[in-house]
């Protein structure tokens with residue numbers, strides 16, 4: 374027999390950590406096997422938390438063990454070991470049950486393929502699912518389903534395709550802008566929201582640049598406390614630590630990084646990233662780095678990249694829900710708090726409650742970074758709490774992360790284009806705010822009251 378020196382690329386082992394998780398499942402991706410298919414190993418505890426419709430991907434599931442059912446086009450199919458299920462694109466489906474599955478996706482998964490249409494009550498508690506389905510008559514109308522399909526969902530899919538063809542000059546006209554906001558309003562009611570682990574190293578470069586500029590006001594040798602919330606698998610925390618430590622090696626950086634997911638924090642804490650298999654996230658986390666930057670941040674071998682100790686040193690990782698008041702005491706006051714790209718996946722009331730809680734972490738005069746959140750929610754809280762928008766690099770930071778713009782306007786997380794004709798554009802589009810001491814806000818509100826009563 375021939376001597377095999379390197380068994381790859383013919384034989385693959387299941388990755389040590391999950392590539393994706395949901396409320397009721399863990400999934401491991403064998404990736405990349407070939408150019409046009411993905412293969413997954415799925416441990417379903419309860420099932421997939423949403424119903425979904427795939428745009429282009431055909432998904433095939435083979436049941437290895439356990440039992441459950443697939444609901445495809447509103448029909449239930451009971452399944453058990455040895456059965457194969459194929460779901461073509463454009464058909465709504467979900468699965469429920471305690472099962473181990475092998476899943477095949479062809480072509481490979483791409484961002485924007487899946488539309489999540491509603492919650493799966495077998496996974497998300499019925500109360501939570503009902504809460505989601507209820508609401509005003511408008512909400513119920515927008516979420517109306519005919520033969521298992523959402524007319525508004527289809528209208529939005531079609532709307533996005535049309536929107537992408539509008540030339541930018543036309544899209545800037547007032548009636549078109551208003552129509553965009555109308556579509557976005559519909560999407561925010563119709564879409565089912567879900568958290569994701571998507572992240573990138575050096576995700577928003579202008580934001581990192583601003584962090585460095587803000588350091589100019591910090592004296593030599595001082596202690597700087599920074600909290601990165603919703604840190605996913607660590608790319609953002611390491612990017613911020615890298616920027617601060619390379620710009621100001623004299624500072625004593627105390628960084629806390631928090632995520633609600635134990636799996637994500639586990640990956641982050643290790644600081645080892647596979648160069649071939651994404652861990653938890655479906656994003657290619659190195660995509661926004663140059664080769665020189667990869668060399669500067671990591672020690673690499675053929676398979677993996679390990680974050681350099683001078684960057685990772687001393688970061689305090691923890692698993693916590695940053696919407697809970699306990700986190701304030703656990704972390705203590707911070708000079709900078711970074712809370713990006715998770716508030717948009719919450720309902721408005723949850724996001725507002727969470728943002729107000731997070732703001733309590735920022736010491737008076739400190740800075741809050743909050744992008745990837747509904748603009749109405751952020752503007753309301755910023756206004757209520759008297760935050761000062763940081764105008765330096767405002768436009769660059771708003772445009773600094775290309776992920777969410779393509780989803781405007783027909784997806785709830787889509788990023789509204791900056792419109793300087795709005796009187797409130799600074800507070801609406803700023804992603805960074807200085808949190809003003811409470812006394813100043815009180816004086817501000819009293820002045821506003823005085824002006825109002827005079828008026």
Ligand SMILES: C[S@@+](CC[C@H](N)C(=O)[O-])C[C@H]1O[C@@H](n2cnc3c(N)ncnc32)[C@H](O)[C@@H]1O
Nearest residue numbers: 569570571572603605632633694695713714715
């Ligand atoms: C899309 S990732 C964003 C990662 C990173 N902030 C970035 O911008 O690249 C969102 C992360 O927020 C986490 N998350 C969601 N809700 C949270 C909460 N209430 N408390 C802490 N983390 C949360 C999720 O687990 C996920 O890892």
